[in-house]
Amino acid sequence: MIVAPKAAAYSPKGECNWVCFHDDLGNIHTYEPTNCDDYCEDCIGTIVEKLFADESAERPDGFVEFCFDTESSKENEGFCLCDNCGEHIFVSIIWTEQELEHWLSLDADGWAKSLADNSCCYELMQILDDCYGSSEWFPDETSKIADAVLLYSSRRTEKELRLLYARREQLQKECAELELRRDELKESLSEVLQETE
Numbered sequence: 001m002i003v004a005p006k007a008a009a010y011s012p013k014g015e016c017n018w019v020c021f022h023d024d025l026g027n028i029h030t031y032e033p034t035n036c037d038d039y040c041e042d043c044i045g046t047i048v049e050k051l052f053a054d055e056s057a058e059r060p061d062g063f064v065e066f067c068f069d070t071e072s073s074k075e076n077e078g079f080c081l082c083d084n085c086g087e088h089i090f091v092s093i094i095w096t097e098q099e100l101e102h103w104l105s106l107d108a109d110g111w112a113k114s115l116a117d118n119s120c121c122y123e124l125m126q127i128l129d130d131c132y133g134s135s136e137w138f139p140d141e142t143s144k145i146a147d148a149v150l151l152y153s154s155r156r157t158e159k160e161l162r163l164l165y166a167r168r169e170q171l172q173k174e175c176a177e178l179e180l181r182r183d184e185l186k187e188s189l190s191e192v193l194q195e196t197e
């Protein structure tokens with residue numbers, strides 16, 4: 001798959017964390033003001049510390065202290081991004097049409113940027129790899145995305161073409177030089193062979 005090398009170069013975060021608080025009865029509750037926010041393992045500590053230091057942050061009834069809860073193989077509608085650093089958090093994806101529509105609305109520039117970006121290729125790989133289920137739930141959309149990946153990844157920019165032509169010229173020159181050298185060597189060898197026979 002075309003997007004595989006870039007996708008493999010991207011490592012998603014492993015955990016989905018959210019902010020909670022302990023109450024005075026020893027129970028843990030989700031902290032409502034950040035109820036919808038997901039944070040990766042590298043960010044949750046900072047977020048909790050920030051809230052702790054922020055005296056204007058809401059303290060619900062019975063509040064004792066901030067903490068967090070973790071889910072390591074979360075099921076999520078669409079991709080899950082850390083609300084602090086924006087990196088992907090690995091989730092088991094429940095596919096939605098909206099998730100795929102984004103890709104169907106991209107223009108050539110959008111595709112060029114996405115195909116050059118490891119994290120976008122990571123998304124595309126999950127969409128296009130049968131084992132993640134996108135093609136089962138949305139076969140039409142998925143196959144349109146696959147076609148677009150093929151179409152746009154084969155398009156080369158003018159700069160890429162110029163570089164390719166320069167490389168071709170350089171290689172042709174090197175080949176010609178080596179051929180010349182080979183002929184010289186062959187000639188020397190045959191001379192030596194004649195002398196020693």
Ligand SMILES: [Zn+2]
Nearest residue numbers: 040043082085
């Ligand atoms: Zn993060």
